[in-house]
Amino acid sequence: MVPVFGLVAGTGEDWPQWRGPHFDGSARATGLPAELSASNTVWKAELPGKSGATPIIWENTVFVSSADAQRQLNLLALDRATGKVRWTSTVAVGDKDVGRNNMASPSPVTDGKRVIAMFGTGDLAAFDFSGKELWHRNLGKDYGKFAVMWIYGSSPTLFEGRLYVQVLQRPEVPPDYPQIDGNPTRESYLLQIDPATGKTLWKQVRHTDSTKESNEAYSTPIPYRGVTGTQLLVVGGDHVSGHRLADGTEIWRARLYEKRDDWYRIVTSPVAMDGLIYASGPKGQPVVAFREGARGEVGDAQVAWRFQENPTDWSTPLVYDGKLFVLDGGKRVLSRLNPKTGAVAWSGKLPGTGPIWGSPTGADGKIYLASEEGTVSVVSAGDEFKILSTTRIADEAPVRGSIAVAKGQVFLRTAKQLHCFGSH
Numbered sequence: 573m574v575p576v577f578g579l580v581a582g583t584g585e586d587w588p589q590w591r592g593p594h595f596d597g598s599a600r601a602t603g604l605p606a607e608l609s610a611s612n613t614v615w616k617a618e619l620p621g622k623s624g625a626t627p628i629i630w631e632n633t634v635f636v637s638s639a640d641a642q643r644q645l646n647l648l649a650l651d652r653a654t655g656k657v658r659w660t661s662t663v664a665v666g667d668k669d670v671g672r673n674n675m676a677s678p679s680p681v682t683d684g685k686r687v688i689a690m691f692g693t694g695d696l697a698a699f700d701f702s703g704k705e706l707w708h709r710n711l712g713k714d715y716g717k718f719a720v721m722w723i724y725g726s727s728p729t730l731f732e733g734r735l736y737v738q739v740l741q742r743p744e745v746p747p748d749y750p751q752i753d754g755n756p757t758r759e760s761y762l763l764q765i766d767p768a769t770g771k772t773l774w775k776q777v778r779h780t781d782s783t784k785e786s787n788e789a790y791s792t793p794i795p796y797r798g799v800t801g802t803q804l805l806v807v808g809g810d811h812v813s814g815h816r817l818a819d820g821t822e823i824w825r826a827r828l829y830e831k832r833d834d835w836y837r838i839v840t841s842p843v844a845m846d847g848l849i850y851a852s853g854p855k856g857q858p859v860v861a862f863r864e865g866a867r868g869e870v871g872d873a874q875v876a877w878r879f880q881e882n883p884t885d886w887s888t889p890l891v892y893d894g895k896l897f898v899l900d901g902g903k904r905v906l907s908r909l910n911p912k913t914g915a916v917a918w919s920g921k922l923p924g925t926g927p928i929w930g931s932p933t934g935a936d937g938k939i940y941l942a943s944e945e946g947t948v949s950v951v952s953a954g955d956e957f958k959i960l961s962t963t964r965i966a967d968e969a970p971v972r973g974s975i976a977v978a979k980g981q982v983f984l985r986t987a988k989q990l991h992c993f994g995s996h
Contacts, residue, residue: 573931574769575748576581579583579770579803580668582667585599585601585978585979586602586629586630586631586775586979587599587627587628587629587976587977587983588628588629588630588681588683588684588976589628589679589680589681589682589727589728589729589730589890589976590626590628590679590681590792590974591756591792591794591841591931591974592933593792594763594809594844594846594889594891594977595607595729595795595796595887595943596647596794596843596845596890596891596892597889597891597892597931597933597934597974598890598891598892598893598933598934598935599933599934599935599977599978600935601678601934601935601936601977601978601979601980601981602756602935602936602980603974603980603994603995604936604938604977604981604982604994605721605937605950605982605993605994606950606960606961606978606994607902607907607950607960607961607963608940608950608961608963608982608984608991609724609961609993612993612994612995613992613993614655614981614992614993614994615654615655615991615992616655616989616992617650617655617656617657617687617989617990617992618638618988618989619636619638619648619985619986619987619988619989619990620638620639620640620641620646620648620660620988620990621638621639621640621641621667621676621987622639622674622676622970622972623636623638623639623674623676623677623886623972623973623985624672624673624674624677624725624929624930624972624973625637625638625676625677625678625679625680625727625971625985626678626679626930626974626976626985627662627679627973627976627978627983627985628679628680628681628682628687628976628988629652629976629978629983630682630684630687630954631652631684631979632651632652632653632724633649633650633652633658633701634649634650634651634652634787634983634990635647635648635649635680635682635687635689636648636650636652636680636990637673637676637678637679637680637691638676638688639667639675639676640667640985641991642665642768643665643666643667643668644662644664644665644666644667645662645663645664645665645666645667645675645676645691645693645695645739646660646661646662646663646676646688647660647661647663647680647689647699648660649687649703650990652978652979652992655990655992658703659702659703660703661690661697661699661703661705661797663691663695663697663708664691664693664695664710666693667949667963668723668795669855670721670722670723670889671722671767671911672722672724672929672970672972673692673722673723673725673966674692674841675691675693675723675724676691676692677692677723677724677725677790678690678691678692678725678726678727678728679727680725680786681727681729681730681735681836681875682730683730683733683767684865685700686698686699686700686701686706686768686881687699687700687769688728688730688735688767690726690727690737692718692720692723692724692797693710694710694711694713694717694718694724695708695709695710695711696708696709696710696711696728696737696765696770697709698767698770702731702940704726706768706770707769707770708770709770711739711763711797712753714772714794715739715761715775715855716753716755716758717753717755718739718741718758718861719741719742719743719745719749719758719788720741720742720788720790721742721785721788721837721855722788722790722837723983724739724741724790725790725839726738726739726740726789726790726791726792726793727792727958728792729793729794729795729804730767730850731795731817732754732795732802732817733767734764734765734766734767734773734817735764735765735766735767736762736763736764736765736793736795737762737765737793738760738761738762738763738789738791738792738793738806738808739760739761739762739763740760740787740791740808740809741758741760741777741787741788741804741880742758742784742785742787742788743757743758743787744756744757744758744761745757745758746778759777760778760779760787760808760809761776761777761778762775762776762778762793762804762806762815762820763775763776764798764817764820764853766982769923774819774820775820776807776815776819776821776822778790778808778809778813778822780808780809780810780811781810782809782810782811782832782836782902782943783832783834783836784835784879785834785835785836786809786810786833786834786835786836786837786908786933787808787809787852788808788833788837788838789807789808789809789837789838789839789938790838790839791806791807791808791838791839791841791888792839792841792842793805793806793841794841794842794844794847795817795822796814796844796864796913798847798864798865799846799864799865800814800865800867801816802817802865803815803816803817803823803878804816804820805842805844805849805851806842807828807838807840807851807852808838808841810827810828810829810832810836810838811825811826811827811839811854811856811932812825812828812842812851812860812862813825814848814849814897819835823867824866824867825869825870826860826862826869826870826871826875827873828851828853828857828860829853829857829858829860831857833855835855836853836855837852837854838852838853838854839885839886840852840854840884840885840886840888840889840931841888843888843890843891843896844864844891845891845894845896845911846862846894846911846912847862847863847864847865848862848863848864848876848892848911848912849861849862849864850862850889850896850911852883852884852885852888852898853883853888855885856883856885857883857943858878858880858883859878859879859884859889859898859914860875860878860879861876861878861879861911861914862870862874862875862876863875863876873911876912876913876914877913878914879898879907879909879912879916881907881916881919881951882898882900882903882919883898883900884900884901885900885901885902886901886929887899887901887928887929887930887931887932888931889931889932890931890932890933890934890939891911892935892939892953893934893937893953894911894936895908895911895917895953896908896909896910896911897909897932897934897939897953899928899931899932901927901928901929901930901939902927903921904921904922904923904924904928904943905919905920905921905922905942906920906922906932906939906941906951906957907919907920908953908957913965914972916971917921917955918956918957919957920950920951921958922941922943922947922949922951922959923947923949924943924945924947924949924962924964925943925945925947926943926945926993927944927969928941928942928943928944928946929970929971929972929973930971930972930973930974931974932974932977933954933974933975933976933977935977936977937952937953938950938952938953938960939951939952939953940975940977941961941975941981942965942971942984943971944969944970944971944972944988945969945970945971946964946965946967946968946971946976947962947963947965948962948963948964948965949961949962950962965984965991967987967988968980968986968987968988969986969987970986970987971985971986971987973985979994980995981993981994982992982994
């Protein structure tokens with residue numbers, strides 16, 4: 573009945589995947605700076621290109637996915653103490669931009685033995701910590717090129733010795749999609765993969781009655797241990813669903829919102845805490861809390877509450893210190909909710925201009941956020957809305973990824989550099 577905490581051995585203060593060690597945007601890291609500025613910059617490392625991917629950290633290594641000027645898609649390993657690049661491996665070639673996205677948007681993932689990188693081309697590859705490639709496959713060749721309007725952006729998930737990948741896409745591919753390969757149909761699916769070999773252990777088709785772009789999702793699957801056992805939570809195709817880890821079969825599903833629309837792609841991933849599963853609808857639709865434990869098609873009886881005041885379109889909510897934080901990135905409004913009732917404890921406007929595309933990160937009593945134009949805000953996670961600091965990262969926009977924390981340090985990725993902040 574609790575989120576999956578501490579189930580990746582050795583993570584402690586590490587940040588091993590997109591939403592951190594607890595799959596919810598939080599970490600137990602302490603001694604973090606309340607201001608991200610030149611005065612507490614440990615190092616800055618030049619990056620070969622922009623990306624919305626979040627850096628991941630394991631002990632003394634930082635991993636970053638990035639495109640470069642030659643349209644190559646790369647995985648970089650940097651020394652956490654100095655920011656020096658230890659090695660770079662090119663996983664694929666063929667970066668392109670569509671809207672605000674490119675092929676390097678998925679974040680890498682590690683279990684401390686290997687690091688696995690995924691790209692919008694469908695390329696999925698594993699490396700050891702010295703940079704040796706362990707295996708490499710292309711999901712587009714195996715199951716058809718991805719049919720996602722703004723380019724595939726889901727990150728892989730590692731959990732209990734298995735790798736999980738979701739591909740939620742449009743079944744009928746418009747001819748102007750950049751990934752078209754001549755096959756007019758697709759199916760959405762989940763994969764369980766052996767991280768040691770790259771082989772598929774199971775593939776589960778995920779059906780939906782949604783239409784057109786509403787089939788497409790940029791969310792990441794999240795594990796959750798509850799009263800019905802451990803399951804994989806998936807949001808997309810107008811629904812949230814829970815799946816068995818043994819074979820991917822569906823335990824339950826719920827429609828996320830009443831309105832039906834051809835263009836309701838979902839960006840946010842689910843989070844969970846203490847018997848409630850939180851999922852966010854797109855484009856002004858509410859954040860919904862579902863009670864766990866149901867089977868089959870779930871109706872309103874399983875809905876604990878809905879939050880409509882300042883919902884989130886693309887920023888995944890944060891679960892931290894028993895509290896739920898929801899960011900409306902378009903309005904730059906952060907709200908702290910009572911996770912049991914959805915009641916608003918406080919809500920406040922963040923400084924800067926332009927949207928916040930990343931998701932909030934919580935640790936050491938603080939919440940870290942960065943806007944697209946480079947305004948970095950540190951907010952108190954306490955009982956009142958309080959901005960602890962605001963810093964402008966000059967001339968490095970766009971900033972589109974989420975902030976990572978580990979080992980008493982904060983890691984911010986911009987279009988040009990990876991910044992490490994902390995005590996010297």
